[in-house]
Amino acid sequence: xxxxxxxxxxxxxxxxxxxxxxxxxxxxxxxxxxxxxxxxxxxxxxxxxxxxxxxxxxxxxxxxxxxxxxxxxxxxxxxxxxxxxxxxxxxxxxxxxxxxxxxxxxxxxxxxxxxxxxxxxxxxxxxxxxxxxxxxxxxxxxxxxxxxxxxxxxxxxxxxxxxxxxxxxxxxxxxxxxxxxxxxxxxxxxxxxxxxxxxxxxxxxxxxxxxxxxxxxxxxxxxxxxxxxxxxxxxxxxxxxxxxxxxxxxxxxxxxxxxxxxxxxxxxxxxxxxxxxxxxxxxxxxxxxxxxxxxxxxxxxxxxxxxxxxxxxxxxxxxxxxxxxxxxxxxxxxxxxxxxxxxxxxxxxxxxxxxxxxxxxxxxxxxxxxxxxxxxxxxxxxxxxxxxxxxxxxxxxxxxxxxxxx
Numbered sequence: 001x002x003x004x005x006x007x008x009x010x011x012x013x014x015x016x017x018x019x020x021x022x023x024x025x026x027x028x029x030x031x032x033x034x035x036x037x038x039x040x041x042x043x044x045x046x047x048x049x050x051x052x053x054x055x056x057x058x059x060x061x062x063x064x065x066x067x068x069x070x071x072x073x074x075x076x077x078x079x080x081x082x083x084x085x086x087x088x089x090x091x092x093x094x095x096x097x098x099x100x101x102x103x104x105x106x107x108x109x110x111x112x113x114x115x116x117x118x119x120x121x122x123x124x125x126x127x128x129x130x131x132x133x134x135x136x137x138x139x140x141x142x143x144x145x146x147x148x149x150x151x152x153x154x155x156x157x158x159x160x161x162x163x164x165x166x167x168x169x170x171x172x173x174x175x176x177x178x179x180x181x182x183x184x185x186x187x188x189x190x191x192x193x194x195x196x197x198x199x200x201x202x203x204x205x206x207x208x209x210x211x212x213x214x215x216x217x218x219x220x221x222x223x224x225x226x227x228x229x230x231x232x233x234x235x236x237x238x239x240x241x242x243x244x245x246x247x248x249x250x251x252x253x254x255x256x257x258x259x260x261x262x263x264x265x266x267x268x269x270x271x272x273x274x275x276x277x278x279x280x281x282x283x284x285x286x287x288x289x290x291x292x293x294x295x296x297x298x299x300x301x302x303x304x305x306x307x308x309x310x311x312x313x314x315x316x317x318x319x320x321x322x323x324x325x326x327x328x329x330x331x332x333x334x335x336x337x338x339x340x341x342x343x344x345x346x347x348x349x350x351x352x353x354x355x356x357x358x359x360x361x362x363x364x365x366x367x368x369x370x371x372x373x374x375x376x377x378x379x380x381x382x383x384x385x386x387x388x389x390x391x392x393x394x395x396x397x398x399x400x401x402x403x404x405x406x
């Protein structure tokens with residue numbers, strides 16, 4: 001199979017690391033020391049004998065002073081063009097870059113009518129359906145800006161700002177999933193501006209949840225943990241009062257902290273991860289009969305999904321896949337999280353040399369959320385690792401690789 005190229009580099013993260021390292025005139029040993037990873041790990045990643053984990057990718061990006069997308073190759077423009085998604089980016093960029101100023105048109109729809117559209121797109125988000133989100137969000141932002149400026153001060157305007165915050169959240173999710181991380185961060189800043197005028201006191205916690213994804217991908221784990229600690233202090237009083245929204249949000253903070261600790265790889269990381277997962281399980285027990293208020297998918301299933309992924313990040317591959325196979329996700333559960341779980345399981349099985357099981361979970365991830373799976377760098381790294389395995393790749397693997405774009 002011929003090599004795929006993107007931005008002049010081989011399709012693997014290892015090749016991109018090697019190319020930028022050579023530009024920086026760094027030896028492998030020098031980069032390994034700067035990135036605080038083992039020399040053996042780096043040499044295997046660069047040579048293609050080991051798939052780059054998210055932890056290694058972030059560590060090398062930080063040490064090389066480049067955005068992590070320079071190593072992952074995101075955004076994957078060739079695939080985006082095939083799916084006609086790249087044409088949605090510029091209108092979204094214009095809508096998000098707008099400093100919250102109304103245009104010249106007068107909106108004719110009510111807040112309730114607009115809210116129904118946002119609710120429908122939130123369902124698309126949970127199903128990993130990006131086309132609808134990217135196509136509709138720019139117009140919704142413009143419409144809400146018109147409406148908020150046409151509405152006098154008071155409770156109605158605060159409700160509109162809440163909807164505006166939710167719409168910027170959709171923009172963040174769309175941009176982040178397709179690899180436009182800077183645009184996703186700008187959308188999050190706009191969400192923060194809108195939430196300051198909204199009628200929901202827990203939107204800052206939702207913003208923290210999404211901003212931690214940026215810190216996670218770029219290896220800024222300590223910054224992410226500090227922000228989480230600030231939000232957790234904010235939640236202490238409403239949690240004591242028994243506010244279920246606050247309690248559910250606190251559970252999400254525990255899960256996000258567990259992931260940050262697992263990637264941080266400090267001496268205490270294993271204990272920190274175990275404690276956070278344990279606390280999240282306790283919270284999930286208390287919120288089992290209450291709906292997830294912010295679509296952050298906090299429930300006992302997501303706790304177990306995170307228990308699996310954090311073991312992967314800690315390097316306990318056998319323990320991770322054993323735990324991941326110990327539970328079954330409901331067919332009605334959030335497909336975006338289910339798809340991510342299958343990608344994690346594929347990563348674990350590939351590391352264990354169980355390539356057929358890895359491919360099976362990649363196929364399951366595609367069935368759950370095709371777009372999310374296709375545009376996630378973990379999928380590409382796992383597929384490349386499977387292609388480099390012993391023997392000729394199976395027709396099914398070759399077909400899957402063509403679908404992913406490698």
